[in-house]
Amino acid sequence: MNDTRTPRARIEPWNDPAASAYVRVEGIAKSFGAQVAVANVDLAIHKGEFFSLLGPSGCGKTTLLRMLAGFETPDAGRILIDGADMTGVPPHRRPVNMMFQSYALFPHMTVEQNIAFGLRQDGAPKAEIADRVAEMLALVKLDGFGRRKPHQLSGGQRQRVALARALVKKPKLLLLDEPLGALDRRLREHTQFELVNIQERLGITFIIVTHDQEEAMTMSSRMAVMEHGAIRQVGTPAEVYERPASRFVAEFLGDANIIEGRVTSSANGRLQIAAEAAGCTIAVDGDGLAAGAPCAVAFRPEKLTLAKDQPADTSSNAVAGTVFDIAYLGDMSVYHVRTDAGATLRVAAANSQRMIERPITWDDRVWVTWAPGAGVVLDR
Amino acid sequence: MNTSWGKRLVIAAPYLWLGLFFLIPFLIVLKLSFAEVVLARPPYTPLIEWLNAAGQFAPKLRVNFANYLLLLSDDLYIRSFLISLRIAFFATLIALAVGYPLAYAMARAPESWRAILVMLVILPFWTSFLIRVYAWIGILKNEGLLNAALMAVGIISKPLVIMNTDWAVYIGIVYSYLPFMVLPLYAALEKQDPSLLEAAADLGAPPWKAFWTVTVPLSLPGIVAGSLLVFIPAVGEFVIPDILGGSGTLMIGKTLWAEFFNNRDWPLASAIAVVLLVVLVVPIVWFQRQQAARAVEDGR
Ligand SMILES: Nc1ncnc2c1ncn2[C@@H]1O[C@H](COP(=O)(O)OP(=O)(O)O)[C@@H](O)[C@H]1O
Ligand SMILES: [Mg+2]
Numbered sequence: 001m002n003d004t005r006t007p008r009a010r011i012e013p014w015n016d017p018a019a020s021a022y023v024r025v026e027g028i029a030k031s032f033g034a035q036v037a038v039a040n041v042d043l044a045i046h047k048g049e050f051f052s053l054l055g056p057s058g059c060g061k062t063t064l065l066r067m068l069a070g071f072e073t074p075d076a077g078r079i080l081i082d083g084a085d086m087t088g089v090p091p092h093r094r095p096v097n098m099m100f101q102s103y104a105l106f107p108h109m110t111v112e113q114n115i116a117f118g119l120r121q122d123g124a125p126k127a128e129i130a131d132r133v134a135e136m137l138a139l140v141k142l143d144g145f146g147r148r149k150p151h152q153l154s155g156g157q158r159q160r161v162a163l164a165r166a167l168v169k170k171p172k173l174l175l176l177d178e179p180l181g182a183l184d185r186r187l188r189e190h191t192q193f194e195l196v197n198i199q200e201r202l203g204i205t206f207i208i209v210t211h212d213q214e215e216a217m218t219m220s221s222r223m224a225v226m227e228h229g230a231i232r233q234v235g236t237p238a239e240v241y242e243r244p245a246s247r248f249v250a251e252f253l254g255d256a257n258i259i260e261g262r263v264t265s266s267a268n269g270r271l272q273i274a275a276e277a278a279g280c281t282i283a284v285d286g287d288g289l290a291a292g293a294p295c296a297v298a299f300r301p302e303k304l305t306l307a308k309d310q311p312a313d314t315s316s317n318a319v320a321g322t323v324f325d326i327a328y329l330g331d332m333s334v335y336h337v338r339t340d341a342g343a344t345l346r347v348a349a350a351n352s353q354r355m356i357e358r359p360i361t362w363d364d365r366v367w368v369t370w371a372p373g374a375g376v377v378l379d380r
Numbered sequence: 381m382n383t384s385w386g387k388r389l390v391i392a393a394p395y396l397w398l399g400l401f402f403l404i405p406f407l408i409v410l411k412l413s414f415a416e417v418v419l420a421r422p423p424y425t426p427l428i429e430w431l432n433a434a435g436q437f438a439p440k441l442r443v444n445f446a447n448y449l450l451l452l453s454d455d456l457y458i459r460s461f462l463i464s465l466r467i468a469f470f471a472t473l474i475a476l477a478v479g480y481p482l483a484y485a486m487a488r489a490p491e492s493w494r495a496i497l498v499m500l501v502i503l504p505f506w507t508s509f510l511i512r513v514y515a516w517i518g519i520l521k522n523e524g525l526l527n528a529a530l531m532a533v534g535i536i537s538k539p540l541v542i543m544n545t546d547w548a549v550y551i552g553i554v555y556s557y558l559p560f561m562v563l564p565l566y567a568a569l570e571k572q573d574p575s576l577l578e579a580a581a582d583l584g585a586p587p588w589k590a591f592w593t594v595t596v597p598l599s600l601p602g603i604v605a606g607s608l609l610v611f612i613p614a615v616g617e618f619v620i621p622d623i624l625g626g627s628g629t630l631m632i633g634k635t636l637w638a639e640f641f642n643n644r645d646w647p648l649a650s651a652i653a654v655v656l657l658v659v660l661v662v663p664i665v666w667f668q669r670q671q672a673a674r675a676v677e678d679g680r
Contacts, residue, residue, distance in 0.1 A: 071578055091581040092590075104579035108597050117593075121584035169583070 013046040014222060020083075022047040022205055023068070023173060027077035030063055030229075037063040039229040040077070045222075050199050050206045052216035055226030056252065061209040062101070064226075065175050068207065069098045082172055092121070097171040101178045103162035105150040111137070111161050112146035118169040136164040139198065156187050163195075167202065176208040180215065192218050213253050217241065225249050241300075245379050250298040255334075257299040257345050258378070263289045271377065272316070273297060279341025280319035286377040296378045301348035303374035306335055306360060307367050318369045321345065323362055335360065337368055406657070412650035414443045424646050447651035457635065457652065461659070464632040467546065467621075468614035471553040475561040475610045476603065478554060483565035483602075484595075487572070498566065501559050513552055513623050520548050520624070544626025552620035553610075560609035568602025569595070601671070608667055612660050632656060 013019035021044035030038040038060040045051045053061045066072045068079060070091035079086040086094060097118070106114050115136050119129045137143050140160035150158055159179065166174055179195070180188045196219050199206050210216050216223045217237040224234045225248075233245045244250035247258055261275035261282060266289055273282040273295060282297055289295055311318050325336035328351075335347045345368055360366060415424035425442060432438040451457045486497045504512060519525045520542045527539040542548050572595065580590035596603075618633030625631070632652065640649035 069578075069582060071581075090586075091578065092584050092586050096582075098579075098582045100575050100579060102573065102575055104573065104575040106576060106579070106594060117580070117585075118583035121589070165579075165583070 013049075014044070019046060021045060022049075022082055023207070024080040025064075025068075025077070026080070028064070028067060028074045028079065029076040030060075030067060030072060030074050036229050038067070038074075041229075041231050043224060043231065043234070045205065045207065047205055048203050050196065050208070050219055050221045052220040052223035053207065053209045053226060054213060054216040054223050054252075055211065057211055059226045060229035061211075061226055062177055063229075065098070065177055065207065065209050068173070069096055069175055070094050095172040096175060097166040097169055097173075098175040099162050099166040099177065099179050101181060103150075103158050103182075105158060105161055105165070107150055109149075110146065111142065111148050111150070111153070114150065114161055115146075115165045115168050117165065122169070132168055136168050139167070140164045155182055156191070159183060159191070163198070167198070167204070170202070171204060173205045173207065176206060178209055178211070180210075180212075188215070195219060217253075225252060227252075243376050244298055247296060247298070247378050250376070250378060255301050255346060255348075257301065257304070258296050259299065259343070259375075260294070260296050263291050263293045263295055265291055270372065271295075277341060278319060278343040278345070279339050281316040282375060283316040283372045284375040284377060285373055289377070297375040298378055299345075299370060299375050301334060301346040302332075303370055304345065304347040305369050306337070306347045306349055307369065308360065308364065310367055311369050314367075317372065317374075318367055319345070320365065320367050323360060323364045323366055326360075326362065335366075337366060339368075409650045409653050412647055413447055413654050414445070415647040415650075416442075416444050416446070417645045417647050422646070423644050444647070447648045448655075450648065451651055451655060456630075457632075460630050460632040460635040461655070463630050464615050464617075465659075467549060467553070467631060468611050468617075471550050471557070471614050472561075472607050472611045474550060475554045475558055476607060479558055479561035479565055479606060480603075482558075483562045483569055486562070486566050487569035494570070498563070501562050501566075504559070509556065510619065513556065513620055516548070516552055516555070516624055517543065520551065543624065544628060546625065546629060548624035548626075549621050549629055549631070552624045553614050553617060556620060557610040557614060560613075561606040564605040564609065565599060565602040568599040568605075572598055601674075604667060604670070608663060612664070615660060616656055 023043070023045040025041055025043035025045075028038060028041045029036075041064060053064060055061055063072060067074050068081075068086075070086065070089060074087075081095060084095075106117065109117070112133050115133045116129050119132055124132075133146065134143075137146055140163055142157060142160055142164070145153065145157065145161075150161065153161065159182065163179070166176075176195075180191050183191060192215060195206075195208075208216075208219065220237055222234060222236050223240060224231045225240060226232065227248050233240055233249045235243075240249065241253055244253060244256070250256040250258065259275045259278045259280075259282065261273040261277075263271055264274050264281075265272040266287060269285060269287050271282075271284050271286045271289060273284060275282055275297075284297055310320075314320075319339045319341075321337040321339040323335050324338050327334040327336070330351070332348050332350045335349065337345045337347055339345060347368055411427050412424060414427060417423060418425055425444075427442060429440045429442055430437060432440070482501075486494060486501075489497055517524070521527075522539040522541065522543065524543075526542070527536070530536045531539065542551070576594050576598070577590050580594045581587070585593060616633045616636075617631060618637050621629040621631040621634050622637070625634075636649050636652045636656070639645045639652065
């Protein structure tokens with residue numbers, strides 16, 4: 001086999017039943033008074049993973065990360081890192097380092113002193129500290145900035161000092177709380193690649209918290225989508241995007257058309273669904289639902305096709321409607337179609353040809369069609 | 381034109397204030413310190429004599445350095461200065477040792493409590509300073525509250541003699557000036573980002589080490605400000621050594637008072653005041669330069 005894939009794509013320990021997890025979170029829960037921050041979370045993260053915790057603001061991502069670092073004590077459950085139970089282990093004794101959302105750089109210390117801080121705590125020899133600090137400065141491309149104080153740096157430079165400081169002790173696990181949140185868009189995209197590069201080079205397991213789905217999709221080997229303190233779905237970015245388990249996941253991760261309906265028949269792994277609200281019949285891959293069961297199907301806008309001509313077969317997976325809005329996004333356009341039954345569908349089409357013979361425009365009558373594999377039946 | 385005048389007035393106001401209430405009185409004291417004591421009213425010679433003995437107009441400047449020379453030659457004054465500096469120094473250290481944990485606890489208290497705690501610290505100011513110092517007599521005297529309590533518990537069998545010793549002066553100064561130590565410390569500690577301590581712990585520092593390497597250095601401006609606010613008034617303190625220290629306590633403020641009111645030697649008392657000011661101005665200027673240098677270094 002001619003394998004040109006990246007190492008990340010080839011190694012999938014989570015699919016290997018013999019592989020044991022490096023970080024194990026078992027039944028962790030945490031409340032602040034009446035406010036449940038994290039509710040009964042289980043996670044298994046493998047060595048060398050770039051794992052994202054993704055979810056809207058306030059869903060408990062930071063709290064979960066802080067329990068891994070030891071800053072919060074779980075109300076229930078336990079955390080194992082490399083087989084060792086972390087219950088009762090204070091933060092300064094954990095083989096874990098964290099990059100704080102605010103960076104938390106020591107303002108009274110120079111960049112060098114900040115980076116050296118962790119090594120000093122271990123009583124490393126001076127020469128070794130100097131070498132390691134120089135190494136880290138080179139890694140984050142800050143050579144020559146060692147003598148500056150944090151306030152003399154730009155936001156992006158501070159972010160890199162924080163990263164270097166957290167990496168200098170070669171932790172078993174690096175926790176990153178919204179590491180790119182304070183950077184502007186261009187710098188953020190650039191830094192995403194740098195982070196992935198550094199992670200691959202050092203082989204350290206990363207757990208990163210973010211509320212930005214694009215960021216999570218670009219960087220992670222796997223991600224966990226959180227809502228209200230609970231984990232809704234864990235998987236590779238492609239798995240979670242292509243096969244969202246719930247309406248929440250489907251809508252949080254990218255755009256989704258969700259059509260409600262009722263199962264009319266189920267045979268050979270194929271469901272027939274009558275969607276009255278949209279005014280169509282859906283044939284979709286799936287099973288486990290009996291005839292008559294209510295269900296919802298999610299369609300990514302780019303999985304739907306738009307045509308002016310009526311397709312040959314309109315018995316299923318096709319619906320007629322009218323274009324009432326077009327959002328031009330440069331590389332593609334999103335067409336908003338109102339079906340004759342009154343539902344709204346968003347259809348994305350690449351603007352690959354500049355001169356389209358019969359461009360679709362406002363108020364055009366169109367047909368929206370899709371393949372049986374395009375929709376995903378949602379669990380909840 | 382109008383606004384520029386208004387602006388100048390606003391800028392000039394603090395200088396006018398300083399000139400009126402600080403510089404002029406100081407110049408008067410300075411002038412007095414170069415005079416000679418006489419049995420007259422006022423009890424000192426003028427700096428400039430306009431008329432000679434024959435009553436003719438012949439202005440003559442009379443600058444008398446004898447007061448300053450006396451301060452150097454009579455070791456009573458030097459000793460008073462040294463004792464004052466020593467008492468103020470140790471009282472400042474004690475106030476720091478007591479005030480730091482207090483300020484730290486206040487800064488770490490739940491946010492809703494902090495305003496109340498600050499109020500409690502400044503609450504004693506609502507009672508007269510003099511009355512509060514007098515109240516300490518009731519606590520510290522041989523048959524006072526402290527001795528009664530200690531003997532009731534059985535820690536001591538006969539009363540501790542605290543009144544009219546340096547101990548009473550230390551207690552009085554630390555008690556009176558503690559708020560001036562606590563408030564700047566609190567201000568410095570309260571604005572510290574708690575995630576800095578978490579970062580230190582995360583990097584392997586046990587709590588005591590995180591405290592020494594992060595909390596203390598970052599609170600240094602508060603330590604310096606609080607220490608100066610205690611040290612400077614403590615050096616010249618008169619009421620506390622007079623009321624609690626008894627006759628044996630030799631502090632410069634008391635000596636000054638005695639020269640002024642008991643001996644009616646205004647020029648000598650003024651000379652003491654001038655020297656005291658110079659002794660205290662040195663640390664203040666040093667502190668200011670320090671702060672300015674830090675500000676430049678930090679680019680603030
Ligand atoms: N120290 C705390 N005290 C009280 N409530 C908290 C505390 N930390 C977090 N919470 C609450 O717990 C929930 C989860 O917070 P957090 O973990 O910070 O979410 P996220 O990082 O996903 O935005 C929020 O509702 C938040 O208000
Ligand atoms: Mg957060």
